[in-house]
Amino acid sequence: MNERILRVMEFDKIIDQLKDHAATSLGKRLAGQTKPSTDMEEVIQRQKETDEAAQIVRLNVEVPLGGVSDIRASIKRSVIGGSLGTDECLNVANTIYGGRQVRDFVGKLEEKYPILEELVEQITPLRELEQFIKSCIDDHGYVMDSASQKLRSIRSSIRTYESRLRDKLDNYTRTNSNMLSDAIITIRNDRYVLPVKQEYRGAIGGIVHDQSSSGQTLFMEPKAVVDLNNQLQEASVREKQEIERILQEITEQIAIEEAPLLINVDVLSEIDVMFARAKLGKQMNASMPKxxxxxxxxxxxxxxxxxxxxxxxxxxxxxxxxxxxxxxxxxxxxxxxxxxxxxxxxxxxxxxxxxxxxxxxxxxxxxxxxxxxxxxxxxxxxxxxxxxxxxxxxxxxxxxxxxxxxxxxxxxxxxxxxxxxxxxxxxxxxxxxxxxxxxxxxxxxxxxxxxxxxxxxxxxxxxxxxxxxxxxxxxxxxxxxxxxxxxxxxxxxxxxxxxxxxxxxxIGVDSKSVENMIASLEDSQLSAEKEYEEAHRTLLESEELHQEIKNAWKQFDQKRESLYQKAEEKAEKALAKAREEAELIVGEIRKMKTETKLKEHEWIEAKKMLEDAQPKLQKKQKEKQASTVASQSKKEIKVGDEVKLLTLNQKGTIVEKVSDKEYLVQVGIMKVKMKREDLQPLGKQKQNYEKPLTTIRGSNYHVSTELDLRGERFEDALLKLEKYIDDSLLAGYGKVSIIHGKGTGALRNGVKEFVKKHPRIAGQRPGEAGEGGSGVTVIELR
The missing domain is CATH 3.40.50.300 (P-loop containing nucleotide triphosphate hydrolases)
Structure with missing residues (x-):
């Protein structure tokens, strides 16, 4: 495509809108390079990519591209032997993390997106390099003490020198406050000094590093602290050298991973532009062309x-x-x-x-x-x-x-x-x-x-x-x-x-004829368009009516189900009441049997009371019961089989087959003659064994892998911790994290003491930089 057509068609304004939808600097740069392709296969592939991204955009979810930046210049400098700064190293770690987040995001999508999945497969996680950088540099670009044992030792000595310096200078401010312009300790040329009045210069003695604009105040380093300041300066130089060594080591590791890092950057920029195209299409209410x-x-x-x-x-x-x-x-x-x-x-x-x-x-x-x-x-x-x-x-x-x-x-x-x-x-x-x-x-x-x-x-x-x-x-x-x-x-x-x-x-006759013909064509087209619009409006009204009927039917169906549920609840209450009355009747029968021989009319009266206690079920339940009986009527019943007495709503055992249509059934202490159609086979009853608690909970027992105890009272926190460890063991976890914060350290020490005494805890360690540091204790379970 020639540049003139792009300029005349104002294609650059479309590209500006596309860049606005890109989430990263990588995506904006690549979007700015978008040009029309004349290759059929390439155009179709681009359209498929945009369509896949558009399907995800319609779900109102965002691709997690936060933290991803253009690190190609940093990678190139690392390869040619340069040393990267803390911010550059941190950008590399954040880009690695962003790539892994995108990969995980695509993996968790319910639908399949083959083009996107193929792209994210090219992303290398590089978790070790990311953790190495994050273990040395915090989120603010500060090289942490934990970056090396030597750096920890140097900074410890620096803090010691600073403390001793302040102690000595504080003594000056207390004993010679009248000689000072202000009782403070300040810094000039990276050395600790005191603001001394001009007239007391000789009394204090030492090195003058600066003076006020009026000349009345001299910023002096007393002789007594010169050696300490020198030692502090030497330690600061060693600290700087160690930081440079650490950054050089990180840079060398980045250079080793040059190829996968560059691939990650390219893939992430392509994904960003894919979704930028989809978002622009959504903004324009656009569609995918064939x-x-x-x-x-x-x-x-x-x-x-x-x-x-x-x-x-x-x-x-x-x-x-x-x-x-x-x-x-x-x-x-x-x-x-x-x-x-x-x-x-x-x-x-x-x-x-x-x-x-x-x-x-x-x-x-x-x-x-x-x-x-x-x-x-x-x-x-x-x-x-x-x-x-x-x-x-x-x-x-x-x-x-x-x-x-x-x-x-x-x-x-x-x-x-x-x-x-x-x-x-x-x-x-x-x-x-x-x-x-x-x-x-x-x-x-x-x-x-x-x-x-x-x-x-x-x-x-x-x-x-x-x-x-x-x-x-x-x-x-x-x-x-x-x-x-x-x-x-x-x-x-x-x-x-x-x-x-x-x-x-x-005007000529021909011109009149042409104008009349054009007018006729316009009228015909307008008439046809009006008829089309009327038909389209009727179609929309029909679809709206259809949807209203569907919604009304859905509401009716929900209401019907609700009524069925209420009827079932009512029937359940009636059955419960019937069971209570039946138990009373059975108790009366037992009492009559023990006191005297049961007479025929008394037995008939008791049976009638039992029948009266049976609730009247809903028609739908009876129909369901009848269909169940019909389906079970073909099954053969043998002596010893368990059955349900449908007329009494009781369970019993077949003790004798009187005829093909009649059986003697043992119900509790009574034996009752029942017709075949009133019996429903239950099959052999299985024994119910109580499952172990670990089986009941197991992997389905939902417990978080973290417990946050911040803000809890000490005693309450330990009670929560004890219950949480039990739940985690039941859930089958191998490792959990306890968040107790730093604070005074009381809660952290309490957690450590509890962990030492618990028999099911294999070990413990403080959290790493990416896990919360000393504010978290990671526990290994066994």
């Missing part, structure tokens, strides 16, 4: 990407199948140029892997060349100079046009004599069309209105103009050439009717 290499463009409700959604007028555009060229006629400021730019810009966006602002199902072609002659600038010199400028560009275009080219002409043939310009415009169009290119041209010339009717590959179009409001509607009408509307506009503006009628008599 790409082809046949020069076919089909877009419904397409919008210019750089015009506000509230102002832009969507249009349908189609070219490449039935016809290969469109000639748009109509008045100025009607939107012809905007339509040209919209088609060109959407084509460039699609070939760059960006989605286009049109309805789903749109189709765009991959062109080898996109040319445009759009004269937005108004020349001070008219006629020949303007015409010459256009023709110079057109001549250059005609040298390169072929069948895989999209050509956009704005006001073709303008700037010269109308008759010559119209003839030249038709000749240029014939030449470009004969080469198989796709052409869209705008013009004012009335001669070109008939151009499309005489050529099979050309169709007329126009931008609609509202005569009532005297304003353009910016709607594109395919198949209808534009009208001048001069008479209608003049009439609306108040020109006398007789003048207009006289003017109509002066």
């Amino acid at each position: 790409m082809n290499d046949n020069g076919v463009i089909k877009m419904q409700q397409a919008r210019h990407p750089l015009i506000s959604k509230d102002e832009v007028v969507p249009n349908d555009v189609e070219i490449g199948e039935t016809y290969t060229s469109i000639v748009i006629t109509g008045p100025n400021t009607g939107g012809k140029t905007v339509t040209l730019k919209m088609i060109g810009l959407c084509t460039l966006m699609a070939q760059s892997g960006l989605q286009v602002p049109a309805l789903d199902g749109c189709e765009l072609a991959v062109f080898q060349h996109v040319f445009a002659d759009i004269g937005d600038e108004q020349s001070i010199e008219q006629n020949l100079s303007t015409f010459s400028s256009h023709m110079t560009n057109i001549v250059d275009i005609l040298k390169k046009v072929d069948y895989k080219t999209l050509v956009l002409f704005d006001e073709l043939g303008a700037g010269t004599d109308p008759q010559e310009g119209a003839a030249l415009a038709m000749s240029i169009l014939d030449d470009v069309i004969s080469r198989g290119a796709r052409v869209i041209a705008t013009t004012h010339y009335p001669e070109l209105k008939a151009y499309g009717y005489n050529r099979e590959q050309v169709v007329n179009a126009s931008v609609e103009f509202n005569v009532e409001t005297l304003r353009p509607t910016y709607r594109l009408l395919i198949g209808v050439p534009g009208r001048s509307n001069a008479f209608e506009i003049s009439k609306r503006l108040g020109l006398e009717s007789d003048v207009i009628e006289q003017a109509k008599g002066l």
